[in-house]
Amino acid sequence: MQIVANTAPRRFVSVDVLRGWAVVAMLLVNYPGSWDHVFAPLEHSEWNGFTPTDLIFPHFLFVVGVSIALGLRPGGSLSKLWLRALRLVVVGMGLYLVAMWGYDKAHFRVWGVLQRIGLCYGVAATLALTLHPRMQWAVIGGILLGYWVLLACNGGYVPWDNLASRIDTWLAGVHNYQFDAATGKAHDPEGLLSTLPAIATTLLGVRAGSWLREYGGSRLLLAGVVALAIGWLWHLLMPINKNLWTSSYVVYAAGWSLLLLVLFHWLFDLRGLYPLGRSMGINAITAYAGSWLMACVFEKLGVFAVGYAQAAAVLDAGKLASLAVAVVFVAFWWLLMWAMEKKGWRITI
Numbered sequence: 001m002q003i004v005a006n007t008a009p010r011r012f013v014s015v016d017v018l019r020g021w022a023v024v025a026m027l028l029v030n031y032p033g034s035w036d037h038v039f040a041p042l043e044h045s046e047w048n049g050f051t052p053t054d055l056i057f058p059h060f061l062f063v064v065g066v067s068i069a070l071g072l073r074p075g076g077s078l079s080k081l082w083l084r085a086l087r088l089v090v091v092g093m094g095l096y097l098v099a100m101w102g103y104d105k106a107h108f109r110v111w112g113v114l115q116r117i118g119l120c121y122g123v124a125a126t127l128a129l130t131l132h133p134r135m136q137w138a139v140i141g142g143i144l145l146g147y148w149v150l151l152a153c154n155g156g157y158v159p160w161d162n163l164a165s166r167i168d169t170w171l172a173g174v175h176n177y178q179f180d181a182a183t184g185k186a187h188d189p190e191g192l193l194s195t196l197p198a199i200a201t202t203l204l205g206v207r208a209g210s211w212l213r214e215y216g217g218s219r220l221l222l223a224g225v226v227a228l229a230i231g232w233l234w235h236l237l238m239p240i241n242k243n244l245w246t247s248s249y250v251v252y253a254a255g256w257s258l259l260l261l262v263l264f265h266w267l268f269d270l271r272g273l274y275p276l277g278r279s280m281g282i283n284a285i286t287a288y289a290g291s292w293l294m295a296c297v298f299e300k301l302g303v304f305a306v307g308y309a310q311a312a313a314v315l316d317a318g319k320l321a322s323l324a325v326a327v328v329f330v331a332f333w334w335l336l337m338w339a340m341e342k343k344g345w346r347i348t349i
Contacts, residue, residue: 012070012212012213012265012269013268013269013275013278014261014264014265014267014268014269014275015063015066015067015070015209015212015261015264015281016275016278016281016282017264017268017275017276017277017278017281018063018066018260018261018264018281019060019063019067019280019281019284020277020278020279020280020281020282020284021277021280021281022056022059022060022063022281022284023060023280023281023284023287023288024277024280024330024334025053025056026056026057026060026288027287027288027291027326027329027330027333028042028326028327028330029042029043029053029056029326030291030295031291031295031304031325031326031329031330032322032323032325032326033304033307033308033311033321033322033323033324033325033326034304034305034308034321034322034325037308037317037318037319037321037322038319038322038323039319039323041053042323044242045241045242047159047241047243048157048239048240048241049239049240049241050240050242050249050252054242054249054253055253055256055257057113057242058198058201058242058245058249058250058253058254058257059253059256059257059260060117061116061117061120061198061201061202061205062201062202062204062205062208062253062254062257063205063257064117064120064121064124064202064205065124065201065202065203065204065205065206065207065208065209066205066206066208066209066212066261067205067209068121068124068125068128068202068205068206068209069128069205069206069207069208069209069210069212069213070209070212070213072125072128072129074129076125076129078126078129081121081122081125081126081129082122082126084118084121084122084349085118085119085121085122085125086118086122087118087349088114088115088117088118088121088285088349089114089115089118089119091114091285091289091349092112092113092114092115092117092118093110093112093115095112095114095289095292095293096108096109096112098292098293098296099292099296101296101300102295102296102297102299102300103296103299103300107174107175107179108175109175109176109177109188110171110172110175110176110188111168111172111176111177111188111190111191111192112190113190113288114285114288114289115190116190116195116198119195119199120195120198120199120201120202121202123199123202124199124202124203124205124206127139127203127206128203128206133207133210136203136206136207137207139200139203140200140203140204140207143196143197143199143200143247144197144200144247144250144251145247146196147193147196147197147200147246147247148238148246148247150163150193151163151164151238151244151246152238154166157238157239157241157244157246159187159243160180160183160185160187161185162244163193164187164191164193164194164244165185165186165187165191166185167191167192167193168186168187168188168191168192168193169184169185169186169187171191171192172186172188172191173186174186176188176191177189177190187243189242189243189245194243194244194245195245197245197246197247197249197250198245198250200247200250201245201250201253201254204250204254204257205254205257208220208223208254208257208258208261211223212261212265216265217261217262217265217266220258220259220261220262220265221258221259221262223258224254224255224256224257224258224259224261224262225255225259226255227251227252227254227255227258228252228255228256228259229255230251230252230255231248231249231250231251231252231253231254231255232252234247234248234251234252235248235252240252278341279334279337279338279340279341280333280334280337282337282341282346283337283340283341283345283346283347285347285349286337286340286347287333287336287337290333290336291329291333295329304325307325307328308321308322308325311324311325
């Protein structure tokens, strides 16, 4: 990890802003004052279906793909690319070691958000460097259709007994996000098999980034509407499910990401509005990892509980007080990232 001066000009400010707002959303839903008092849109769906929160992670991976398309150059080093991917995985595992201490967890979790980002980045960037765009589309189609067949023919989409969960159980057992000691079954929303369609999400971002660079937003708007329609129709056969990262979920979430990319491109690249949120975007991993470490310390010391009690005294106990704690937490990290941007600092992994 190193701190470097952030002096290189960026062609698409919109992508940094879009990434920044994705991080803001991540922090907002990850760190409420009380998990017992959370507004429904700020929670994940229990299984099938979706909430706005379910769209945050695929949106971030989509932006990773856009950044790959805008940042990679022909002849780039695959070894450097995969070294960065490995660093993301290692940092993700390190964060879970800290979480074991902060949240008194009995078992280490193997999979996780940064682990998935690292794997998706490595595979998608490799394919972007080595495959023609038509072949990239073929890979996307093959993954989505193949994953549909795999799940449909091996237990369907029911909790615990679907193929993805069975593979998670076999590979990691108690070291998954969820483990049922009574049945010995496990599930992880960032597990191995469901990372395949997450790679497709990232590749869709790669293709969107290429279109943005070559054509502006003209193709992205139509693509977003079509993706939303396909994803919604597909859910009649394969449910939209974030836990399994179903193919219908991939396409549906990509539709929203495409429309947001068009909107942000129009607002910040074409109209030149002030890039509110850019500071969070240019140091996204710093904000994510740093907030995680702070949250672990706060949880160990009971700071979140104290903050919620203080907010509840003013706002009355409940969801609004819990949200207020999350907003203050996000505001702190926003201010810190803004200060880093003003200093020209960027922490790279």
